[in-house]
Amino acid sequence: MKFLCLECDAQMEFDERQQPGDGTFAAAFVCPACGRRIAMLANPMETQLVDSLGVRIGGRTLDAEPFELVRSKVVGRDGAFVEQGEDIAGETAQHEGGGRPRWSEAAQDRLVKVPGFVRGMVKSIYSEYARERGIVEITPEIMDRARADLGLEGL
């Protein structure tokens, strides 16, 4: 898919992507010649169609997580997956140092609201984001920043 600025006859460039969490999707494109910005707004059905292909409009900045599609789209049972660092019962192991970030209570409260089937995957994304940046504690503010930086709006 390409976008063309008819005034400038120039191909527009991808600018940003937003998923407000209501099942819809928005992508902004900008003309490199005149700076005009346009938004492509997709309804839930169109958003789902793109998601079902396992691709990202605007390109990927990170490789897909294992089972990214299955874990985000299947209505599965809680505890179907055990993440690294969790025991088989799904309890989070205690991490003592080792560079692993801890979760503030407020961040844990927010994490609890994520459906159990995908919670582990969401948690690992935030943890990895924090670890790579040397962040020792994950707070709701860090989660917001990660969502914006990684294009994970909706998580």
Next chain:
Amino acid sequence: MTPMRTYREITGGDRSGLAAQVASQRARVAARLADVRHVVAIMSGKGGVGKSFVTAALATGSAKRLGGGIGVLDADLHGPTAAHLLGARGPVRVDAEGVEPAGGSGGIKVFSMELLLPDGAPLRWREPSGDGFVWRGALEAGALREFLADVAWGALDLLLVDLPPGTAPLRDLGELVPTLDGVVAVTIPSEESRRSVSRAIQVARGQAIKVLGLIENMSGYVCEGCGKPQTLFSGDAGTQLARQFRVPLLGRVPFAPEARPGVGDAILATDVIDRFREVLSG
């Protein structure tokens, strides 16, 4: 106004790199299966012929001979049974490297949607209301792709893919796994099954997928009273299909209500497994 240029006239790349993303997905499947020596699909084109049962029995019988290195991927997303048949249970462990398959009887590695769903619950997708017919097929193909690409099978001698009825999943599998060794078609003796399996074999060949052989399931039963073989379905689909398509009939499997795949030799006679191994090795 300047005439509007077409997609092909704009020489700049697709900014989203969608084609590259799809290529990357396929490369991920290829990389994951690089250590799998043989990938074989079990298909029928018709439901209710005991395809999953035969898959489990082939896996069990092969594992007994090879001592491991066997995997079963249950591609039947809506009617998954492989995990139950092979005694595999969740939860499954996941890390950045992938998803660990569950362990089944005989050391067989298993992955199935059954491991992820609530007990007895049907597969449901998180979806916007309505219009599911537009994207549901793509989601199912995507789930199969992730099963192939993200399950950490490790080194296997044989990965059996248990396909659901119908021919669309076979087409998806053939495109996702160009190195697919081939398919084994399962039929029951009836004329209705013969017709369905015939169509499925033609689809396979149209995709340049080799048909390794046929297994006729529920091929009669042994009467408990007199001990003699009895007919369960009229027809001779196994022989007819083998003749029509010039493929080997690997064997006939009698109906045995008490049989369990965990005792694979009791279900598939040793020579069936041996013939399967022979056609697999070419």
